[in-house]
Amino acid sequence: MRRVYLDNNATTPVDPQVLDAMLPYFREKFGNAASRSHAFGWEAEEAVENARQQVAAVLGAEAKEIIWTSGASESNNIAIKGVAEKYAEKGRHIITQITEHKAVIDPCKYLEQHGCRVTFLPVDKYGRIDLQQLAAAIKDDTVLVSIMHGNNEIGTLQPVGEIGKLCKQRGVLFHTDGCQTFGKVPIDVNEMGIDLLSLSGHKIHGPKGVGALYVRRKRPRVICEAIIHGGGHERNMRSGTLNVPGIVGLGTAAELCRLHMDTEPARLAALRDRLWTALSSQLDNAILNGHATDRTPSNLNVSFAYVEGESLMMGINDIAVSSGSACTSASLEPSYVLKALGVGDELAHSSIRFSVGRFNTEADIDYTAERVVTAVRKLRAMSPLYEMAQEGVDLTKVEWAHP
């Protein structure tokens, strides 16, 4: 059976070149990068420092500004909780926004329970914050602004350069979760005024279980209080023996992104647009979620009105995608990100996220479009909502019998 993977915003297959680079560090080069007394440790340390350079190069950063972590969730936790604790005397106010990943929202909520004030900014219908609202939210006791670069569900890009500039003017640290944009959208931490940036290996065809946090060292020098103590690794911000093969993999994956930055993001965006063109030209009431142009090159999020997302996924079960439908989660609540955009619950239930990656082809896209169109038409033929809409019934005015 043919299988197509279009869930690259969830995770990506490891690039064979990445795997090849990692393997020696499982076998003969197994040393501990902290072993300073022998060649095994030295070659591990050399590999780790080389990877640090590779990751820093994608960000326009210095190698020393890269802290290795287990992934973007840990990076977000160190950035938010680490800054909140380190700068507690300066103030205890943090600003973020409502469509962040849970790995930002939950640490912020944790801090709320431990004496911090957190402002969750709303977003517009495309998922972007309002810069004037952000400016107004910054108070004397604000220490950190954490606004993601690209959204994982809807792909919307936030104006990080302008946010960074504002934060610099107001003397507030700026953290961004960059795990959906690192290696796919150009980033320069100096031009954009970013003080902390979270990234992950497995979103860029690197391995799972490894990530990094960029922490600015100059103007200003930023320090995060550690969450994990023990040994003082990574400039005292993250102790623990380094995951050398994983770090080598992340470094190689970052390097591959950098080498192909001129062509690969454009190729991904073309695949994404090819899919949207095919779907929107063949189906009525296919609604794009997020921003039409200011979005990550990999992400396409569409609501197919009158069709429930999980049932659609069943109809295209040889294609891996994800849905904002409640039925895909245990909570029975549809996507909070789509709700934040003002997308009605019924359209949130009808949403599908397609996310393309390095190994997708035009043939994958054409096959997917054909399968989705067929499935949507079949499901609409059995949808009471589609029938009512065709009869001219205004679904918003119907009094539904709630069970």
Add this chain to the structure above:
Amino acid sequence: MAYNDKILDHYNNPRNVGTLDRNSERVGTGIVGAPECGDVMKLQIMIDDHENIVDAKFKTFGCGSAIASSSLATEWIKGRTLDEALEIKNTDIVRELALPPVKIHCSVLAEDAIKAAITDLKAKRAARPTGAVAATAAK
């Protein structure tokens, strides 16, 4: 979530998808659920002179389990009397389709849809002017 074969069978080959004439005196229509909850079921029944259900149709907006629950419900009620159809419980559907706990609400909705269709039919017939059918028949 991986689906079992029975749910997949109803999803891939839904029984009795369609629409009956909602204005017919012999047809009862039940619409339950709400779009914002992610499930809407429309279930219709048609009876003969002896209150036997001779046809049933459904349309469902919802997940695979919701589609399967309503498809199964139409299959079960065909050939039953109204009173017999009311005996179908959501737990019967849960058992037949081996629905997981998170999908039990789909079976509840299917039971509600059967009841709503029967209620609609009975209300329609109760509202009918007394003797109207007999009068029509006499002509």
